[in-house]
Amino acid sequence: MDSSWEDLTLAFSRTSMFPFFDIAHYLVSVMALKHRPGAVEGAWKNPFSSWFTAMLHCFGGGILSCILLAEPPLRFFANHTNVLLASSIWYIIFFCPWDLISQGYSFLPVQLLAAGMKEVTRTWKIIGGITHANSYYKNGWLVMIAIGWAQGAGGIIITNFEQLLKGDWKPEGNEWLKMSYPSKVTLLGSLIFTFQHTKHLTISKHNLMFLYTIFLVTTKITMMITETSSVTLAPFEDILSRMLFGWQHQFSLCEKKCGAKSSSNGTGSSVSKPITDGSDDVKRKHSKKTE
């Protein structure tokens, strides 16, 4: 039993991503691009721009990690087969007669299968990023976490930047600041794998890969079926943020209660200062604009 489990996880960790899992990743990424408003008309009007956006969607994580490590950001183009694969998937999805692929994709089991396979690639990317960063910085575990995270979830940041440059998107909304579920999960995975890599976590790599992938796939599929977002992490996050970042709030609440009886203005001054500063700043900006 024990040895068969080992065999299973070892075989799983040696699975090659290349044809099928990569296809699923490109399929899900380009489909996400297609469901953006205006993407289809854009592809008809300006195919090259659409193709480039699709490439950014597919290879965004690699590009971001290359930028962070001062490697050529366009290095992914050197990987001809992957670029050709992604391009053909982009072509099929956008220009297939009668939109066959989209109709097939809208069938839920297909979507589930593709999304699950995409999550598998995420694990591999995180590990690739961590080992790559480790070859540069032996003890820089912050760098390893950052690169692993960039490889796994950096596509979101790259595509947001692309939209910002196009002017489609304004960062006043909260989507940018609020970390999405994939990026949170990737951050968690990047942490775990870095600790595994620096031998702080006594678990073999293939076991960890298997467990983490199973976790990713099950959460993703349950999220897609139940159509909720952030099922699993919300309670932990709540507890964690209350533990780490709730001190001041609780104290100030406490003091407010006390302050109702004995007039203490300790927090009052500390709170009012940034606020007046803020309003001052707004005024300043206003005057700057009128200048």
Next chain:
Amino acid sequence: MDLLSALSLGELALSFSRVPLFPVFDLSYFIVSILYLKYEPGAVELSRRHPVASWMCAMLHCFGSYILADLLLGEPLIDYFSNNSSVLLASAVWYLIFFCPLDLFYKCVSFLPVKLIFVAMKEVVRVRKIAVGIHHAHHHYHHGWFVMIATGWVKGSGVALMSNLEQLLRGVWKPETNEILHMSFPTKASLYGAILFTLQQTRWLPVSKASLIFIFTMFMVSCKVFLTATHSHNSPFDVLEGYVCPVLFGAAWGGDHHHDNHGASHGGSHGGGPGAQHSVLPAKSKEELSEGSRKKKTKKAD
């Protein structure tokens, strides 16, 4: 006697330029930088709602100069993050400033005498960074003194030059505000310092590096402490620039001046006729201008 005093001064400068920066001076650099982040509008609410974004902002404030210099010289952007201890120290400072119970840490740090000490120590770090940046650039480009000036400037002024990106992280996108359009005193001083250090590096300035570091640090510390203590935001270069700019950029300077007055009176009187505008100008424009520049500089006064 003269020789002896010169020798001791030289030795003082030399030992001063060899003081290790890491625990104490770096700590004060982080404290002052994150203090200025907390002064930014909306930073406190941001830290409550999105701690990760706030942390990244704080890291940019602390290490922005390294990141920008690495970008310019084509080195890994996250190079500095391999210094685990510095990053952990900066994170601890960020946590204490934003989330300490009762805001105790923030209150202690922003108490004026304490803050003055920290500001002075921050300037020591700034000057040292300019010198190191120029040395580094010189290592890459032996005769590229523009490269040296740029690297030293970027190292000295830090996050101010990437304020647009930093604002973007906080969810504010204002491409029309830009540090280069309204340079604050630290930015200008870093630029002048970078030029001086480059001249020294290329042996145009007959001073040793240690004494230049010493003198420039003294200048920066005294200026910055004086400015912080008096809450004034007139940069000491204003007088000099008032003389030099009309000579060098005469036509542009006059036009700019006129434009400024126009904008200020427009903001102040909210649309009077052109005749009324001129009568309002002397009283109103002066007040408006000084207020505007003061406000501008509070923001960027790191």
